[in-house]
Amino acid sequence: MRPSIRIISRRDFLCAAGGIAAGFALDPAAAAESATATAMQEAIRAVVGSAQVRKGRVTLELPPLVDNGNAVSLSVRVDSPMTQADHVKAIHVFTEKNPQPNVVAFHLGPRAGRASVATRIRLADTQSVIAICELSDGTFWSDSVSVVVTLAACLEEI
Amino acid sequence: MRVVGTVALLCTLAVPVRAVEIPPAERRSGYEFMSRETRAMQDDDAANPAMLWVLEGEALWARTAGAGERACRDCHGDARSSMKGVAARYPAFDATRGRPVNLEQRVNACRTERQKAPALAYQSRELLALTAYLGRQSRGLPIDIATDARMKPFLDAGRAAFNRRQGQLDLSCAQCHDDHWDKRLAGNAITQAHPNGYPLYRLEWQGLGSLQRRMRNCMAGIRALAPEYGSAEFVDLELFLAWRARGMKMETPAVRP
Amino acid sequence: MAGALINVPASARRGEIIEIKTLVSHPMETGYRRTQYGTVVPRDIIRQFVCTYNGEQIFRAEFHPAIAANPFIAFTTVATESGTIAFLWTGDNGYAVAESVKISVA
Numbered sequence: 001m002r003p004s005i006r007i008i009s010r011r012d013f014l015c016a017a018g019g020i021a022a023g024f025a026l027d028p029a030a031a032a033e034s035a036t037a038t039a040m041q042e043a044i045r046a047v048v049g050s051a052q053v054r055k056g057r058v059t060l061e062l063p064p065l066v067d068n069g070n071a072v073s074l075s076v077r078v079d080s081p082m083t084q085a086d087h088v089k090a091i092h093v094f095t096e097k098n099p100q101p102n103v104v105a106f107h108l109g110p111r112a113g114r115a116s117v118a119t120r121i122r123l124a125d126t127q128s129v130i131a132i133c134e135l136s137d138g139t140f141w142s143d144s145v146s147v148v149v150t151l152a153a154c155l156e157e158i
Numbered sequence: 159m160r161v162v163g164t165v166a167l168l169c170t171l172a173v174p175v176r177a178v179e180i181p182p183a184e185r186r187s188g189y190e191f192m193s194r195e196t197r198a199m200q201d202d203d204a205a206n207p208a209m210l211w212v213l214e215g216e217a218l219w220a221r222t223a224g225a226g227e228r229a230c231r232d233c234h235g236d237a238r239s240s241m242k243g244v245a246a247r248y249p250a251f252d253a254t255r256g257r258p259v260n261l262e263q264r265v266n267a268c269r270t271e272r273q274k275a276p277a278l279a280y281q282s283r284e285l286l287a288l289t290a291y292l293g294r295q296s297r298g299l300p301i302d303i304a305t306d307a308r309m310k311p312f313l314d315a316g317r318a319a320f321n322r323r324q325g326q327l328d329l330s331c332a333q334c335h336d337d338h339w340d341k342r343l344a345g346n347a348i349t350q351a352h353p354n355g356y357p358l359y360r361l362e363w364q365g366l367g368s369l370q371r372r373m374r375n376c377m378a379g380i381r382a383l384a385p386e387y388g389s390a391e392f393v394d395l396e397l398f399l400a401w402r403a404r405g406m407k408m409e410t411p412a413v414r415p
Numbered sequence: 416m417a418g419a420l421i422n423v424p425a426s427a428r429r430g431e432i433i434e435i436k437t438l439v440s441h442p443m444e445t446g447y448r449r450t451q452y453g454t455v456v457p458r459d460i461i462r463q464f465v466c467t468y469n470g471e472q473i474f475r476a477e478f479h480p481a482i483a484a485n486p487f488i489a490f491t492t493v494a495t496e497s498g499t500i501a502f503l504w505t506g507d508n509g510y511a512v513a514e515s516v517k518i519s520v521a
Binding site for chain 3: 202203204205206207209210213364365
């Protein structure tokens with residue numbers, strides 16, 4: 001039998017070590033609820049159907065190392081003329097290890113002038129984030145970024 | 159690995175060290191310890207979530223409250239001019255109480271004595287909004303607290319509290335924030351603990367919080383019993399932090415990780 | 416808290432691409448947190464954001480719990496004509512916040 005190794009977060013450790021009552025404690029069951037790479041693939045499939053997703057045209061920007069996973073700046077740009085004939089219809093963002101793979105979906109069109117959006121997201125763990133755009137010609141393009149999260153999000157320690 | 163790192167650092171912190179005050183030239187705002195992205199969040203009012211509270215504070219400033227049927231604006235006029243630099247002078251000496259009061263207490267004194275309205279609770283949305291709005295009027299101005307003879311005993315008490323080892327980890331504020339501000343505690347920069355951005359939006363809180371909320375978090379971290387919100391001990395400590403950061407520019411409403 | 420904070424230029428040249436930045440006050444409670452007593456804090460999120468320009472939808476976003484508290488959204492639009500740019504956030508528990516700004520296009 002392989003020994004089970006549990007990666008313990010700093011806060012887990014401090015809570016355990018100090019024996020303090022955390023306002024919101026990390027629930028072990030919640031960890032089990034996190035999405036997996038498979039769940040992410042399924043979520044992507046639900047959006048793109050049987051279409052092929054190609055690398056390119058999309059630039060996803062996230063900091064490689066974040067101060068806090070509760071609010072991580074994210075921006076997506078797509079190389080598109082944004083005309084009636086050729087534009088971005090939607091941009092979808094997915095994560096690998098959050099409790100749910102879906103993060104946000106932006107719907108835009110030629111009136112945007114530019115395919116450029118930004119928001120702030122939660123990242124529960126060090127993981128990959130993927131942005132997929134749907135073009136008016138029915139093709140899908142993607143970019144992905146790996147982000148190191150030094151603190152788990154969604155915990156309050158008071 | 160992280161656990162090992164934390165234990166090792168806590169052990170380093172726990173050995174007796176002398177607390178040396180940071181020379182003025184080496185003082186650094188918490189801003190300087192942040193990532194480019196978090197700085198950008200603070201720098202752009204259109205992206206800084208704390209501005210939601212400032213906007214609310216602006217509305218509260220003009221809103222009639224209490225039996226006195228007066229709004230802050232009725233006495234103080236346009237806060238953009240009348241309150242310029244005011245927050246940078248707090249905690250300030252209050253003759254009635256015979257001791258320094260912080261900005262929250264000053265707002266509540268106005269509410270209960272002038273507006274005849276109930277005091278606002280610490281960490282309440284309204285008090286955070288008003289203090290954020292007031293603090294915003296001092297943004298970019300240097301912290302400039304009074305240090306006359308009346309203030310001295312309270313400043314000394316604050317300094318003593320800052321240097322007093324406390325809690326199960328037996329650590330003083332100074333051991334982290336004077337002696338180890340250039341190091342990290344697990345993934346976090348320790349920082350110099352300057353109060354120049356409060357109330358501020360902390361990503362950890364996912365909301366706005368006061369300096370005293372932040373100090374309570376610190377005290378939970380070292381397993382110490384935190385004083386009550388608004389207690390004299392906390393105000394003295396706030397005063398000492400302001401003195402320690404004298405001349406540093408206000409960033410309210412700041413953003414911190 | 417103020418409901419929302421909108422940043423749109425007050426005036427623009429016709430055909431100019433303008434940036435719109437929005438912040439809205441909302442905890443975006445994920446539904447995955449538990450209190451110290453083990454009770455799940457129920458999900459309470461904004462689910463949709465819609466922007467219209469003189470009545471016509473120009474941008475829409477669907478939010479999931481991974482959108483950070485007090486959601487920030489920035490996007491662009493072509494300044495076509497003077498009028499009203501309106502914003503509507505809707506979500507769980509009947510949440511709805513509407514804001515609008517005027518833009519003058521010459």
